[in-house]
Amino acid sequence: MGVCDAIERNATSGKPAAMSAPHLPKVAGIDPTVPAPAHNPAPMPAAPAALPAAGAVLQDRLAGWVSDLTTLHELTERLIRTGTLDDALDELLGAGAALVGARRGLVVLEPAQGTARDSPVDDDPGPGLAKGLGLSRSDLGHIETVPRAATAYGRILDGGHGDDGGPSGVPVPVAHPDLFADDSLDPLHREVATRLGYAASYTVPLATEESGMLGAAVWLYDEPATPVERQCHLVGLYMRYATEHLARLRELEQARSTVATVAEELLPSRLPRVPGVRLAARHHTGTHGGGDWYDALPLPEGALGLAAGSVSGSGPSALAAMGRLRASLRAYAVMEGEDPVAVLSDLELLMRITEPARTATALFAYAEPADRKVVLAGAGHAPPLVTGERRTEFVETSLSAPLGMLACWEAPSVELCLQPGETVLLYTDGLLRRTGEPMDHAFARLHAAAASVPRALRGEPVALADHVLHTMLPEGPDAAGGEDIVLLAARFD
Structure with a gap:
């Protein structure tokens, strides 16, 4: 018997009204045959629209935090599997670009202790470009022509940025949401940005209290833009971990270089x-x-x-x-x-x-x-x-x-x-x-x-x-x- 057939059989047409009235179930000691009220009850007022429960909002936030932590865990796991400084820089640039929503970027590394950076005859150590993402060697060469002091990474690395007094003494990131709207932008920097086609940048230091200042990472946007607070927080966590990993790899490569030099001398x-x-x-x-x-x-x-x-x-x-x-x-x-x-x-x-x-x-x-x-x-x-x-x-x-x-x-x-x-x-x-x-x-x-x-x-x-x-x-x-x-x-x- 189909549902339609059941509805048709239970239709109220042609049946006494008393038969269609609701009947209370039989309960021992109680007479269920109570006459129905003669008047219709007043209609209940309409319930107001339900507001979202506080638990649902908290659940959404927790889901977002779990998603962010999962992403961060996967990226750091990929980074820790790198065994050379070159591979680690490639991984860092790609992960950072995904976190801040950029397409291109570069990493500037400070020379290690005892290198040319410490030489008294080298007054301008240069930008020290090490790696680029979506940038050719000629693109990096164009960026290198910009005076170091005129770049965000230069001010971070040289300690000249006014906001480098973070809680831990580590320089804070520098965001340039619209380079061409910045009147203080160096003319040569403006020319290079126009030639390479980027309009905004976000610079993050590679520094921790334990490892010191290793360098800085810069991500470039094709249009005026800046990462939101959540993106800034995630990339900051990632960069702190990456700094420690890069410091270990650099020490390891310096030790390997020393061993190789001694072996060649023998x-x-x-x-x-x-x-x-x-x-x-x-x-x-x-x-x-x-x-x-x-x-x-x-x-x-x-x-x-x-x-x-x-x-x-x-x-x-x-x-x-x-x-x-x-x-x-x-x-x-x-x-x-x-x-x-x-x-x-x-x-x-x-x-x-x-x-x-x-x-x-x-x-x-x-x-x-x-x-x-x-x-x-x-x-x-x-x-x-x-x-x-x-x-x-x-x-x-x-x-x-x-x-x-x-x-x-x-x-x-x-x-x-x-x-x-x-x-x-x-x-x-x-x-x-x-x-x-x-x-x-x-x-x-x-x-x-x-x-x-x-x-x-x-x-x-x-x-x-x-x-x-x-x-x-x-x-x-x-x-x-x-x-x-x-x-x-x-x-x-």
């Missing part, structure tokens, strides 16, 4: 020139600052010593141990370099005495370029690779534990007879690990990289080494981070 400043052989070396310090090294030194009677190795550990202690190990190997090579096994045995004995808590891998080769003969021995090190027109193959060295792991190290040497134009490649495990693949796959990739060197590049060890590195690490030797990279190429004529 390695050969230039490769020797020995008749009959041409050399090329590539070294890239990893993010952890390991102790990978190489060496090439001329020996008596026109011979040449080639070496590569890696010290366990990372940081300054590993670098110091690497320097001691390399210097010791050079001394042993001069005394008895024609016997690589004796050189590594002496090095093993020295390590057990002076570096009892450390291990190292090493490979030493004694080369006679005139005869294109190479005698080599290795201690836990990756095998060299010989590449030329007719072959590309790994040298079968005897298996041995690293230095420092045996009571007395000794393994037989291997002798190579090279063809004219063949190149011997010495490298460290870091080159293999940087690929992120299992070691057997990494060895196969290295073999393929050496075999695929174009014929025109095989005569130049520098070009050959660069080709192998680019093939092994297409994104560049500094992209993957982590391990040190050492590659030493010796081409025998």
Whole structure:
């Protein structure tokens, strides 16, 4: 039976009025047959329109706060995943632009302590532009022509802004809702704004009490505009967190730069020139600052010593141990370099005495370029690779534990007879690990990289080494981070 049928059956037409009158339910002890009142009751006054409840307003505000906090959490999570200063600045510019509703922006970083900013001969350190969002290098160059004191970020960084007395002593943001309506705007600044097509700006300091003044971020609007109070609050919270993260990254990159500089100073400043052989070396310090090294030194009677190795550990202690190990190997090579096994045995004995808590891998080769003969021995090190027109193959060295792991190290040497134009490649495990693949796959990739060197590049060890590195690490030797990279190429004529 449908709804319409039920309505039709219960229609009041043709039925007594008494039957359509409401009937009270039967309740025990009460007679429900109470006559209905004879008069109609007065109509009830209309209820006034309901006002929004205070709870609903509070609920809407809470929902907005939760949404803002969720957005802020997601943006800071993305920022904390950045591992370099450059990536962090890109993330900061994009997140800040989304928070304040701008399309373009730039970050100005103050020089770190001990740089040119502190030099007494540099009166005008310049704006120090570091990164731009939606701005080309030429656009940043135009902005750089504006005197620093005429910009909002310049007044913030130099402490000349009148409102820099915030509660915590940190400069407050500076908003320019309409640059062209500002009579105090520098004429050159007005010209640059017209050329680049922005009409308003919002500048936020990158500063906290703990980190000090790092720099400032500027977002540019195409039309006169200014962020609302909610946007200002969110970007202020984000920038305080970003400042702490940027400070940590800058300290880390300064430490990495120092480690890389020390590592380069401990390695050969230039490769020797020995008749009959041409050399090329590539070294890239990893993010952890390991102790990978190489060496090439001329020996008596026109011979040449080639070496590569890696010290366990990372940081300054590993670098110091690497320097001691390399210097010791050079001394042993001069005394008895024609016997690589004796050189590594002496090095093993020295390590057990002076570096009892450390291990190292090493490979030493004694080369006679005139005869294109190479005698080599290795201690836990990756095998060299010989590449030329007719072959590309790994040298079968005897298996041995690293230095420092045996009571007395000794393994037989291997002798190579090279063809004219063949190149011997010495490298460290870091080159293999940087690929992120299992070691057997990494060895196969290295073999393929050496075999695929174009014929025109095989005569130049520098070009050959660069080709192998680019093939092994297409994104560049500094992209993957982590391990040190050492590659030493010796081409025998």
